[in-house]
Amino acid sequence: MPVVKSSDGGSLHVDGFRIRVFEILRLPKLSERLEAIERAGWNTFLLRSDEVFLDMLTDSGVNAMSNEQLQALVNLQDAYAGSTIYYDFLRAVNEILGFRYAYPVHQGRAAEHILSKLFVEPGKTVITNYHFTTTKAHVILQKGRMEELIVKEAFDTESTYPFKGNMDIEKLRETIKKIGRENIVFIRMEATTNLVGGQPFSLENLRQVRQICDEYKMPLVIDGSMIDWNVALIKKKEPGYKNSSLAEILREITSMADIYYASARKAGSVRGGFIATNNEEYAKAISELIPVYEGFLTYGGMSLRELSALAVGIRQMIDEGIIDYELRLIEECVEKLSARGIPVVKPPGGLGCHINAAKFLPHIPQKEYPAAALASAFYLVSGVRGMERGSLSLDRLPDGTEIYADLELLRLAFPRRTYMESHVRYIVDRASWLYRNRDLVQGLEWVYEPKVLRFFLGRLRDKRSWGREVARKYLEELGEN
Numbered sequence: 191m192p193v194v195k196s197s198d199g200g201s202l203h204v205d206g207f208r209i210r211v212f213e214i215l216r217l218p219k220l221s222e223r224l225e226a227i228e229r230a231g232w233n234t235f236l237l238r239s240d241e242v243f244l245d246m247l248t249d250s251g252v253n254a255m256s257n258e259q260l261q262a263l264v265n266l267q268d269a270y271a272g273s274t275i276y277y278d279f280l281r282a283v284n285e286i287l288g289f290r291y292a293y294p295v296h297q298g299r300a301a302e303h304i305l306s307k308l309f310v311e312p313g314k315t316v317i318t319n320y321h322f323t324t325t326k327a328h329v330i331l332q333k334g335r336m337e338e339l340i341v342k343e344a345f346d347t348e349s350t351y352p353f354k355g356n357m358d359i360e361k362l363r364e365t366i367k368k369i370g371r372e373n374i375v376f377i378r379m380e381a382t383t384n385l386v387g388g389q390p391f392s393l394e395n396l397r398q399v400r401q402i403c404d405e406y407k408m409p410l411v412i413d414g415s416m417i418d419w420n421v422a423l424i425k426k427k428e429p430g431y432k433n434s435s436l437a438e439i440l441r442e443i444t445s446m447a448d449i450y451y452a453s454a455r456k457a458g459s460v461r462g463g464f465i466a467t468n469n470e471e472y473a474k475a476i477s478e479l480i481p482v483y484e485g486f487l488t489y490g491g492m493s494l495r496e497l498s499a500l501a502v503g504i505r506q507m508i509d510e511g512i513i514d515y516e517l518r519l520i521e522e523c524v525e526k527l528s529a530r531g532i533p534v535v536k537p538p539g540g541l542g543c544h545i546n547a548a549k550f551l552p553h554i555p556q557k558e559y560p561a562a563a564l565a566s567a568f569y570l571v572s573g574v575r576g577m578e579r580g581s582l583s584l585d586r587l588p589d590g591t592e593i594y595a596d597l598e599l600l601r602l603a604f605p606r607r608t609y610m611e612s613h614v615r616y617i618v619d620r621a622s623w624l625y626r627n628r629d630l631v632q633g634l635e636w637v638y639e640p641k642v643l644r645f646f647l648g649r650l651r652d653k654r655s656w657g658r659e660v661a662r663k664y665l666e667e668l669g670e671n
């Protein structure tokens with residue numbers, strides 16, 4: 191969003207894009223919503239999209255594409271090997287991110303699979319600012335461990351610390367000493383840290399992590415799936431970067447990575463992923479695994495049309511005209527909810543607006559999944575589909591012990607260039623109604639619990655049929671819509 195001086199002396203934000211394709215939305219009636227969430231086992235992943243009004247499950251694979259990206263999609267230069275589209279993609283990675291080698295994969299978790307296969311051995315540790323669900327699953331599947339050393343402010347949703355995605359540097363040094371350099375495979379930094387509420391790390395922190403990696407000769411891996419927002423938030427908040435261009439900030443981040451990987455479904459606004467590096471040895475090792483698990487090196491499981499659009503997406507992801515559209519909507523959503531006393535993750539970051547379910551529903555114990563209960567209750571009263579990001583998103587230990595999440599969040603994701611201000615007002619209104627009636631919402635219990643990534647396909651039921659109680663009260667006060 192360009193900022194210009196306004197004629198009355200202030201500043202004016204103007205959106206640097208316009209909408210030329212739209213999708214008509216339908217708000218399902220309350221009775222349909224109740225039936226849908228019951229059928230979906232109180233798991234928003236199992237709702238059908240025609241049962242949803244605003245789909246805020248994720249920003250993954252559902253961003254609006256630019257006209258240049260749509261144009262790139264009809265590039266029909268299809269070839270199993272050596273497509274020129276691959277070389278366009280490689281040029282974009284090289285020019286924008288600064289890496290010489292880059293390999294497409296079918297999506298972000300495929301990159302995590304390849305990197306875990308390559309680096310992780312039984313009992314060895316990946317140190318990270320914070321895990322992401324699929325990252326952790328791949329490390330564990332290789333019998334490795336993850337140490338999460340994010341700063342403590344990340345778990346205090348009220349703290350307005352601007353870089354809650356930072357690694358705790360002191361803890362990092364202590365942990366390396368404690369477990370020994372030989373037991374650590376790499377350090378991973380997630381740019382815009384997903385599970386703590388889309389929070390960024392600072393360049394200063396990344397530089398300190400880089401320095402420690404140099405001291406101990408450890409590879410630094412950056413997960414850049416949502417790097418666009420991290421870049422914008424550095425420019426906005428980190429002292430000394432106000433006048434830097436987004437491209438310069440991006441390059442400063444990527445210049446510190448030994449390996450960079452991303453889900454291209456997010457900042458890239460397509461469907462796919464990739465791994466990039468400047469290290470010839472890593473490039474060789476990665477390139478040997480890609481044809482086994484993904485596809486030939488020049489497509490890696492992606493459709494070439496999407497790869498063609500990704501080359502454009504990489505160039506456009508830090509365009510000044512579009513970069514902070516969602517950031518401003520998220521900010522508005524966080525501020526308006528907060529003004530109504532609703533507990534949200536502060537400060538507003540990237541990715542979405544995150545409601546603190548542990549505080550919203552303090553009467554529900556973690557073993558009854560307050561964040562999942564809130565996600566389904568919010569769908570019921572609004573038709574808005576968010577995602578549980580709490581204990582249900584963690585799998586049990588092999589002996590069946592439940593592990594509880596540091597944060598119990600309902601995430602309402604803002605896909606890029608998709609939703610508008612009236613949608614924020616609607617969310618705030620429905621969340622306020624639910625907050626007033628929060629005592630009606632109770633916990634959830636399992637009907638079917640998968641062993642790995644249980645949140646995707648698990649089915650639950652609402653204890654003592656609280657959903658019907660919520661629906662009854664809603665109907666009485668607000669009617670069928």
Ligand code: F0G
Nearest residue numbers: 248250297298299322324384415453455
């Ligand atoms: N890393 C991060 C930081 C992510 O947010 C995701 C996906 C992945 C890796 C895995 O990528 O889905 O392409 O395989 N996040 C999505 C989300 C699923 O909804 O936040 P993927």
